[in-house]
Amino acid sequence: MEMEMEREREREREKEREIEGGVKVVEATSEAAKAAAPAAEDAVVAPTKKNRIQVSTNKKPLYFYVNLAKRYMQQHNEIELSALGMAIGTVVTVAEILKNNGLATEKKILTSTVGTKDDTKGRLVRKARIEILLHKSENFNNLVPATKADQIKAVQPEIEA
Template sequence: MTMAPAATKQTNNENMKKNRIQVSNTKKPLFFYVNLAKRYLQQHNEIELSALGMAITTVVTISEILKNNGFVKEKSIVTSTVGMKDQTKGRMVHKARIEIVLEKSEKFESLMSGNNSVQNSAKVVASGKVANGKVENGKADNK
């Protein structure tokens, strides 16, 4: 059974929306987006980071953090301008737009499993459990 071209296109568009992260430079901190991108990459082979205007620098920074730590490879970068109507002035304003597509690196899974072990050990220390006889109530023994 084959899908009709329109159905295939719709399925591809829905899949693209599921792995797209639209970044704002005012709503969330930088590492929220870095961690969100890692979680999306656990479910998809590639993700798309997109932003308008002043948020472009945030998208580029997120992309570089993920690349420099070996989680992703850069697949494509597309820039464009988008015409939007300014609500306060009532006129058309052109905004810069960027879309960066990143794909998992070969070592993504091993990095994520190593990353989880570091996070889990940090949680043990924060919970106040004894780790190597040196941690009590979340504080290290400095003797």
């Protein structure tokens, strides 16, 4: 009797893990799973995409993400800013700063909800998620100074002359 009840509980847990409304439910219970889960509150940069910045509300100040996005745009033509829950406002602000300064153009905005399992209460918690894809503007290289090494190389011929 207890085995059947345990199997039924396991089936219910499996249903919670399935895709709900086209959005994959992420369940992170172990430390390794938490590290691998795409939660913006837990990570700054996702290891899977080299041009993705995951923004957190309480980890870093706003302009840390603005400057990080500028550095990423020097290496890539487009970057992806993503956030969960309360960090969505920060991501939108970072994107607007980059757009208003003429550094980036908005390419795509995706919104969804992600379910995560709350460790303390053991229930499924739904969080809003946003992903903003920004493309490097045409005059980005004129507006953003190059790296220190590039600046030194540019000045070297003037010094030698």
